[in-house]
Amino acid sequence: MATANIYESRQGEYRAGTISMTVLGVVFVILRFLARWKKGLRIGADDYVILLSLYFLFATCGINLAMIHFGMGRHADVLPEGNIVIIAKLLMSFECVYCMTVGIIKISILLMYARIFPTRGFRIAAIILGSIVIGWVVAIICVSVFQCTPLAKAWNPTLSGTCINLKGSFIGNAVPNILTDIAILALPVHVVWGLHATVTHRLSVIAVFLLGSFVVFTSAYRFSTLFEFQPIDTPWTLAKACTWCLIECSSGIISACMPTLRPLFVMLSSKFASSISTSTRTTGVRGSGLKSYDVSNSALRPPGEVMGKQIVQLEVSQPDDASGDEVPLNTIRVQRDMRWQESSYDSGNG
Template identity: 30%
Template sequence: MIDRGMGFPADGIDNHGWKLYITSLVMIISSGLFVVARCIARYSIHKLGSDDVAIIVSLISSVLLSTYIQLAIHHGYGMHKDDLEKPDLRMALKMFFIAQTPYKATVCLNKVAAILLYLRLFVTKSFRVWSFVVLGVVVGYSIGGIAATIWQCVPIKGAWDKSVDAKCIDSNKFWVAYAVLNILTDVMVLALPIMPIMRLQTSRREKLLLCCIFLLGGFVTITSILRVTSVSNSLKNKKDMTWNFIDRGVWTLIEANLGIIAACLPVLRQPMGKLFPRIFGSTKKSSLYYTGPGGPAKGYNLSDIAAQSPRPGLWKSDASRSEQIVSIG
């Protein structure tokens, strides 16, 4: 077997695996920096929470995704099938097959991390119920998707070695169905914090700013849609998978790592506010307050909320009701 390095053309043989190689490096470095910044911001104030752990595990999964993608490139992924020797072809397809599992795990964990953060910030009963419903949907379809990916062929080896007599599911329908479910759950996760934010007693500008911060995850949804398009295009010529699946792989890497970055942004609002005060912050520190019979409650900074308590989140209680307190400062 021949090592194709970083996937650049050599000896007059077409190879565009370099697109995947460069994308994987850029995205994993970028997402890694955001996760490190998130952990420093949280740990400097409080201990890390479950949402932080989820995003760290997601980053590890993304590293595995990039590793297997690069191994596939080393074995000729990015070249035409006819230009590869059979051992290289089988190994390239095997690495691509293995990479599908950490991709799905990363996408799942990104959404789980976002929902766990929501549960830390917004803790009204109805919101918690809907959050756990969406969390169940995300985890459920992700487990099903990973299981279907691993056992798409019986025996499993048939997924990358077409010489094996195997029974396989219709991978075309499965890939499209998974991609559509992925987009739907993206929208569900994005929609969760909107109503709680709109009910906060603060200025319209602050509400809009908070919505924009949480809706930055919408860029992930856009990449998911673009990935669906690339998946659809790649399925038109599966006979030359090692060549035609490159653009699809690029969007896969972008989607997975952009999801990590988007999940970190709400936590990094305070440090980003210092760097870009006109966009992410204001000239004075402001917090949300609930004013009850006993007077105003204490405010908290959004990026500082990390401590665990017997009752999740931040509350102001009186004799008749409990009100939620969330900071935007």
């Protein structure tokens, strides 16, 4: 049975998963910037950082596709020795780029949190978590680069020297990765729960932040695939884990973008609702500003009375702190004030 399956290949499914998830990540970043442009919101530091993570996602995608091209997803026994060496070299680069991508995504999410919750305590918590993430990235890159002594033994096992337990290092770096994911997702929950609002509204805001929680499940599944790794057949046993590294990166970008898409969804739903209710509107009042209406009616004017006009102005205003940003925290405290202004004049004098 083993001999019959030695020529089995999963390159097609890994290639398709790599490309499709990369495209999906790009789509969500485009939607993120479209949402901010449509609402006239300024581009923040978190937006620039998520854009940087997209470039690293492209690099992760490119390296994984290159490894697949040279035989990742097939058994080592059917690959030329030169291909296995190339895969080992690419794998070292892949580990570094993957960690950089994940770290940048997490920093982007923390920057978004710091923008939404500009309190000193929250910023300190975000800085601490960000420092842990940066330390994790640096540590994993060092472990990946210096996994063997001499360095060349990482892709040429025939050389004399020593290497770390590669499977153990993969599992070891996955644990803090998952824990920081959970910590980052949980960070705003306590703050939101302390807001002066109804339980329903607080839960709805928390749900906005937890939209990206599925990245934890992708990280956990990638972690489970690492136990399949056997150094004697790296191209076959590590191929799934590498592809899921890419899926995790793309899922992280999607998770970071989901809360920022609220303005786009609100705008689309408002347009849909507006088209339905247009026929029932009678006041014509919409948005902020002054609207004027001529309420003179000659049919109701007593005989002999000089015709006049009355101008009724209805003003709808919003507080200065009203925001169109992604998280609806402002709706907890926003109030709308209406003021009637009336003036009349005699048409004979006008």
